[in-house]
Amino acid sequence: MLYHLLYPLHTEFSALYVFRFITFRTIYATITALLISFLLGPWLIATLQKLQIGQTIRKVGPESHFTKEGTPTMGGALILLAIILPTLLWADLSNLYIWVTLLVTAGYGAIGFVDDYLKVVKKNSDGISARQKMFWQILIALVAALILYRSSGFDTRLSLPFFKNVHPDLGPFYIPFAVLVMVGASNAVNLTDGLDGLAIGPIITASGTFLLLAYLAGNVKLSSYLQISSIQGAGELAVLCGAMVGAGLGFLWFNSYPAQVFMGDVGSLSLGGALGSIAVITKNEVVLVIVGGVFVVEALSVIVQVVSFRYWGKRVFRMAPIHHHFELKGWPEPKIIVRFWIISIILALIGLSTLKLR
Numbered sequence: 586m587l588y589h590l591l592y593p594l595h596t597e598f599s600a601l602y603v604f605r606f607i608t609f610r611t612i613y614a615t616i617t618a619l620l621i622s623f624l625l626g627p628w629l630i631a632t633l634q635k636l637q638i639g640q641t642i643r644k645v646g647p648e649s650h651f652t653k654e655g656t657p658t659m660g661g662a663l664i665l666l667a668i669i670l671p672t673l674l675w676a677d678l679s680n681l682y683i684w685v686t687l688l689v690t691a692g693y694g695a696i697g698f699v700d701d702y703l704k705v706v707k708k709n710s711d712g713i714s715a716r717q718k719m720f721w722q723i724l725i726a727l728v729a730a731l732i733l734y735r736s737s738g739f740d741t742r743l744s745l746p747f748f749k750n751v752h753p754d755l756g757p758f759y760i761p762f763a764v765l766v767m768v769g770a771s772n773a774v775n776l777t778d779g780l781d782g783l784a785i786g787p788i789i790t791a792s793g794t795f796l797l798l799a800y801l802a803g804n805v806k807l808s809s810y811l812q813i814s815s816i817q818g819a820g821e822l823a824v825l826c827g828a829m830v831g832a833g834l835g836f837l838w839f840n841s842y843p844a845q846v847f848m849g850d851v852g853s854l855s856l857g858g859a860l861g862s863i864a865v866i867t868k869n870e871v872v873l874v875i876v877g878g879v880f881v882v883e884a885l886s887v888i889v890q891v892v893s894f895r896y897w898g899k900r901v902f903r904m905a906p907i908h909h910h911f912e913l914k915g916w917p918e919p920k921i922i923v924r925f926w927i928i929s930i931i932l933a934l935i936g937l938s939t940l941k942l943r
């Protein structure tokens with residue numbers, strides 16, 4: 586909004602020319618998101634506590650979690666606000682990619698909100714059924730994928746790190762592929778969100794990485810120098826990624842061990858969906874598997890555990906997702922969290938290195 590209001594005035598006030606720069610608007614979107622989180626965080630936590638919107642802890646889980654009973658949840662609503670508002674303020678709102686990403690983020694947030702609301706407020710322990718959740722996730726991703734597919738100049742060729750000359754053209758199959766990436770990312774982040782700060786840490790590193798990747802993809806000179814897909818308009822997503830970094834850091838302030846608030850499905854589903862859609866738009870779906878490796882491993886640990894238990898009656902991990910395995914091995918919660926963060930930073934660096942390894 587500010588871009589549309591203030592940039593045109595640069596002919597009279599030359600200082601306003603700065604609003605043209607994505608870098609400037611990205612920095613201020615990050616700061617705005619941080620301010621929103623810091624200003625509203627304490628109020629939100631107090632309100633959630635007053636309304637008794639607290640987490641119920643399942644008794645089958647690690648004992649260390651029993652003390653977390655009643656911790657306010659649905660803090661993801663604040664994350665959403667701290668992403669959407671700064672994006673509306675600082676991004677170029679004529680950019681299609683911004684709206685597609687906001688559609689997936691807010692849409693998945695709405696699914697998560699209804700699920701949390703049913704579980705926590707209405708005390709319906711199952712929330713929305715897994716099947717219904719999947720239906721709405723696929724539907725929203727499908728709408729987003731169709732909009733992208735029909736947009737002018739959308740490239741249906743897959744971009745692969747390490748193989749600069751291999752670009753398999755998926756044609757219309759790009760649509761189900763994009764849906765898979767968005768739905769998969771959303772559910773993987775949801776599974777990861779089981780220890781204080783465990784999901785939001787890697788979300789911050791992944792958003793920061795995609796901030797850079799989006800900026801580079803949108804810059805004609807830099808993308809051609811790096812031999813990556815050049816996507817006109819993708820650079821604007823750096824502003825949204827900046828807001829994600831700010832919102833993530835602001836939330837971590839309150840979610841760090843011992844957490845004062847959990848994000849709930851409203852946070853985890855929407856953040857995963859946001860990352861998935863940004864990866865699709867910037868043609869970094871495979872890079873997302875590396876950068877979001879923590880989420881991938883968490884999801885794989887569940888698949889391996891379920892398959893092995895169902896077919897061989899044996900558990901591979903003491904408990905899945907894998908963070909529970911380490912908890913049951915006796916690792917203190919903060920140690921698991923920080924080690925997973927360290928791994929996510931290493932993976933982000935490897936993901937960035939693929940820019941040169943093509």
Ligand code: 57M
Nearest residue numbers: 643645646650658778779780781782847848849850904905
């Ligand atoms: C959500 N939710 C957390 C919080 C958070 C198929 C199966 C593997 C599914 C999986 C599952 O349901 N995962 C999705 C995980 C829950 O957190 C809430 O949920 C939101 C995210 N959606 O924001 O509102 C608990 O996680 C802890 N937590 C923190 N700090 C945080 O910042 O400590 C969350 C955020 C919270 C809190 O304790 O209550 C969750 O874990 O439930 N199911 C599981 O993960 C279960 N695993 C399982 O059943 N494993 C079996 C299967 C795979 C065969 C096995 O290994 O044998 C475990 N979940 C729990 N207890 N709670 C089992 C033990």
